[in-house]
Amino acid sequence: MSEGNPGKVGDPFSPQLAANHPCYNFSASCEFARIHLPVAPDCNIQCNYCNRKFDCPNENRPGVTSGILTPFEAVRRVRIVRSKLDNLSVVGIAGPGEPLANEETFETLEMVKKLHPYMLLCLATNGLLAPIYIDRLKELGLQFATVSIAAVDPSVGKKIYSWVRWNGNVFKGEFGFKVLSQNQWQAVELFVNSGMLVKINSVFIPGINDDQIPKIAKKASDLGAHTLNVMPLIPVEGSAFEGYRPPTSKEVKLVRDYCEATIPQMRHCAKCKADAVGLLGNDLPSDMF
Numbered sequence: 001m002s003e004g005n006p007g008k009v010g011d012p013f014s015p016q017l018a019a020n021h022p023c024y025n026f027s028a029s030c031e032f033a034r035i036h037l038p039v040a041p042d043c044n045i046q047c048n049y050c051n052r053k054f055d056c057p058n059e060n061r062p063g064v065t066s067g068i069l070t071p072f073e074a075v076r077r078v079r080i081v082r083s084k085l086d087n088l089s090v091v092g093i094a095g096p097g098e099p100l101a102n103e104e105t106f107e108t109l110e111m112v113k114k115l116h117p118y119m120l121l122c123l124a125t126n127g128l129l130a131p132i133y134i135d136r137l138k139e140l141g142l143q144f145a146t147v148s149i150a151a152v153d154p155s156v157g158k159k160i161y162s163w164v165r166w167n168g169n170v171f172k173g174e175f176g177f178k179v180l181s182q183n184q185w186q187a188v189e190l191f192v193n194s195g196m197l198v199k200i201n202s203v204f205i206p207g208i209n210d211d212q213i214p215k216i217a218k219k220a221s222d223l224g225a226h227t228l229n230v231m232p233l234i235p236v237e238g239s240a241f242e243g244y245r246p247p248t249s250k251e252v253k254l255v256r257d258y259c260e261a262t263i264p265q266m267r268h269c270a271k272c273k274a275d276a277v278g279l280l281g282n283d284l285p286s287d288m289f
Contacts, residue, residue: 126147
């Protein structure tokens with residue numbers, strides 16, 4: 001298959017790139033495919049809504065993958081998928097752990113950039129290590145960055161994040177959240193100032209962070225983020241929030257509608273697995289590659 005520029009955009013960091021990224025543009029989600037490469041198993045924080053699984057073909061949610069790939073296996077998968085999908089436009093790394101806590105993330109992005117220079121590169125991160133690695137990510141040509149932020153206030157954040165590993169130490173409670181939050185917002189600012197399009201993912205947990213989502217929307221907008229994706233809590237078995245109720249569709253819509261005045265909303269999220277391939281909501285079966 002011949003290599004081609006799916007975006008046909010002159011400036012690699014032009015906002016026009018959103019036209020070809022299915023998560024940043026609803027129209028693109030009906031036309032362009034993406035591939036997530038599960039090369040990052042390790043994580044440096046513990047979210048109370050998360051329970052990562054590395055050998056799980058039956059669940060469809062973030063933090064889950066049918067298996068972990070090495071960078072070479074990941075690049076091989078990109079080649080195979082490109083041979084089957086002419087509309088593949090985005091190569092992303094979204095876990096199943098924290099991409100920036102795994103050197104394999106950088107190795108994979110470097111190889112993809114070299115072998116498929118016109119693929120759009122995307123990364124999802126909790127933001128903790130982003131200020132450290134921003135220069136490496138810029139050198140790799142990262143164009144899209146998603147930062148997961150679930151709270152602004154430490155009194156709320158401590159309820160959502162069990163612990164944060166930073167500089168070889170594990171921090172808990174409000175202090176742990178303050179370390180994380182400071183780096184998250186610095187990450188958003190650095191990504192934006194580097195010319196990347198930034199999406200914020202915020203898990204909506206009724207009774208916990210209802211009042212935080214509008215605050216996140218305001219701060220994200222002030223820093224120049226492109227989109228906010230309000231994601232309803234999935235009460236994952238084995239997680240600290242296993243017994244919590246998810247928000248209703250009406251509750252999610254109300255929050256999105258309220259925040260729409262502040263920042264554009266993503267309303268077509270498919271809550272993708274870390275190894276998702278294909279159109280949003282229409283993933284290819286893993287036995288195809």
